[in-house]
Amino acid sequence: MIFHILSKDLRRRKTMNAILLVFVIIAAMFTGSGLSNMVSVLGGLDRFYDMSNTGNIMCIFEGNYNENEIERILSKCSSVTGWNKELGYVYPESVKIGDEVCQTGTPLYINIDEAGELIFDKDNKEITEVDEGHIYLNKAYMDANHISTGEVITIDIAGKTFDLIVDGEMKDAVWGDPNMISNTRFLLNERDFKKIRNNKIFENGNWKGLVYYIACSDTNEVDRAMQDLDGFGFSGDRDMLRMIYLMDMMTSFILLALSGALILVSFVILRFSINFTLSEEFREIGVLKAIGLKNNQIRRLHTVKYAGIAVIGAAIGFFAGIPLADVLLKSAAERMVLENSSGIMPNIAGSIIIIVGIVGYAWHCTGKIKKFTPIDAIKFGTGGERFSGKRGIRIPGRRINTAVYMAFNDILSSPVRYLTILISFCLSTLIVLVLDNTAATLQSDSLMDSCLIDCDVVCEISSEDALDFKRRDLSKWVEKLEEQFNEERIPCDVYTADMMTLDYEIKGDKYSYLTVWPVDVPYGVMKYTEGTEPSNPEEIGLSSGIAAKLDIGIGDTIKVNYGKGKKDVIITGIFETFNNLGECIRLSEDTPIPMGSQGGVGLALIKYTDHPGDKDKENRAEFIRKNYGFVKVYEAWEFCAEVTGAAGPINAMKYLLLVIALIIVALVAVLMERTFIAAEKNQIALLKAIGFSDNKIVFWHVFRFAAVTLIAVLIATALSVPLTNLIMTPVFGSMGVTHLEYRYNIFNIFIFFPGLVLGMTIAASYMTSLFMKTIKSSDMANIE
């Protein structure tokens, strides 16, 4: 009996069943591979750190540190179980390809024989030796500077040069991304390392760094202990270092969000499909009840089909999801040593979720059967009569296009039916719009605006220049720059800052933090999310990262050492920063820092005072690039995009999701239109009989889709703004920025993407509606 009914249904509703099956397959595929990717990346990251001997916290000491003292303190820490260390030399802009200096990432030269953290090649094998004259670089550095394996690079440190052949890519757990952590390790043979170490510029401890990878059970204890030591520069535990792989994690989250949306669309289609089937089989259900079948028996009859579709779809999705998960893992594994440690379990879990979800929801939807009585079926179950629905709209008092009227009337008469299209298309559009808004924000100056200073151009100062600047010189240099720009008819303000590492005492513990000392930055220009900017040497501004980590805030007093002993300062403002993994402190401009304590100047920021247009800004940036001796000149948005490095991957994912969204839209449009044609065969025949042309009827059907899609994309556009905020704020928050002003590409979110969805809907529904040409007016004779 069941098989007879099923086989009849499968024959009668081929398209509807096939499209539902496609959705189940896609949903199972993405759920399985999304879960697999998430388990592999999140779980695999810890494994990668373990394999690399990264320990639980990494500490960097610079300049005049005391190695014996560091290790003595480490030995005293009760939670420390062991450590590895490595000596490295840092020298910015010391790598050239031909005459071109590699700008992204500052090299940290390491001897392979003394490497504290293990390094792996692209096949996940540990690199234990490097030939003389050869070098290994990490992939992100190679990509950022366009270096290929086998290429020759020139190391140029203070005039001493030698060439190295790039042997290949290496996977480096802590130093894997120059966009997130500015230093990048260069793995050298001992002899080549000595060539660097023997350079006179490194005498007196300059540019020398000692890195400790410490295994411990309490990172806070180690962090506190290390902060007190001479030369302490930076510490980062695994939670902080994990941010280096934020993009890989973001990919997993986006995939899971896509899976969720696909499951939702599948449910919406399932509901439509069940409701449609029940309305068509109203009479049969009544007859089944009349002959004595119970509600649950009839519900089982209908649910069995969807269970079958769910099982078949989930099985196909499971197998299709395995290679997809491998492809995704491969892309994440370019920088990490990752293996699919969980096997096919996540894919199996994804498929089970889909099956249980669909069968459960199908059973829920068939609950409507309980409301039918045999009498209802016999009384109302004839063709042409309304199964259920609301009253539509009356023909208006003035002449309008009848197809347009009928379209609106249908939508208002059966709003639930059209809600299926609305929800599916709205979700499909939203996914793309949220990613577009994220990419637009990352490709704008918003990060700069929210975290630092509202400026137009960012100029990178060469490291040698940066070293030479002294406080008084720097101020004069800024004034001179402003004068020069004004003479070139570029009215602007120039801001810069000196950056150094200072020692602080907070709640009795000692810490060292990167500290920013502004130069020629008027009060109020720097951005703060809470409180006010420090206005005198007794005040200080703190990054939200430090405030949260140490549980301190505005009004609290901490001690700082400006070089002349400790001094109490009060916290007046909290700011956000995407620099230095969210940890930074700002001083007031008139803070008395002794000469020689300065660290160096990295950037000069330019704010035009005459509010030029985008084209003028571009031309001016080009002019500055050509005529001033900066290492690099970025427009503010270019700088933000470069620093995060995330806009490119998000854009790539956006276009992938756009393709998926358009496929969903096309499938839903085809499914619905085929269903409508089947359900409205009699109406179509009648309209043809009374003189409506084929084109008019096609227009009626397509217009219904166009109208609902237009509403769907408008809702999606409106929702994309708060939803981007809701979804992306935690992601940016993990980078240290929670008060980000999102930017929107108006053309994309109002015209381009909605236009594509609308265009695809019209095309798909139009092509499908041509099928109604097979219905003839003479079919009126066959109406039952």
Place this chain on the structure above:
Amino acid sequence: MANEIRMENEENVIEVRDLCKTYITNKRQLNVLRNVSFDIKAGDMVGVMGPSGSGKSTLLYSVSGMDRATAGEVRFCGRDITKLSDSKMAEIRLDEMGFIFQQMYMLKNLTVFDNVILPACQSKKLHETMKETKARGEELMRKFGIIETADNDINEVSGGQLQRACIARSMINKPRIIFADEPTGALNRSSSDEVMKELVKINNEGATIMLVTHDAKVAAKCSRVIYIVDGNIKGEFELGKFTEDEEIKDRERHLNNWLMEMGW
């Protein structure tokens, strides 16, 4: 009302010549209509009778242009409509023809009134305002005694009322001819009588009607009856115009006698 129906006395509204309709099913050729020829004059009410499967409905659909004839000619007001494109034919059906079907089929999301005036909204023939169209729709519904159902959904009215609404819809564009396929086939006797009364009335007011039926009582109200068997016209019977004061039983008796001769 009479002035709403075009009076074209002595003029042939329909001229059918050697009309053939053949279906190919399972590689078998089925000749449903074989060289059928007849005329319908303006103001005629022609009944088409015949046994089941004789080709009555096919004839009506072929003559009205709803179905393409395999061969032969159908002239509508002197114009051969068998060669017209689908869209041109749709225009003619909309503006110049009215249709009534056995199943009182209407668009389910529209009220009875909106269903009645829908063809007029689509047509540009009468160049009238929407207000005028609605006024005519109301007038027609009032005439057929269903004005109180105007705002009802179609599942809220009886079969007889619905069929009378279908007659009103068929007349909304002031057509030259109304085609009715078993208009009383799905109705009980009393509803059937009501519907036929309206059809006779509009015929007497000048409407030309071609009506397919298997009911001799219905056919007896036609001015002429064509009897069709196996796709051929076997005979025609002239009854003359039926008037309300005329005794139907005499017409029925004469018709039944003739039908028996035909082999009914």
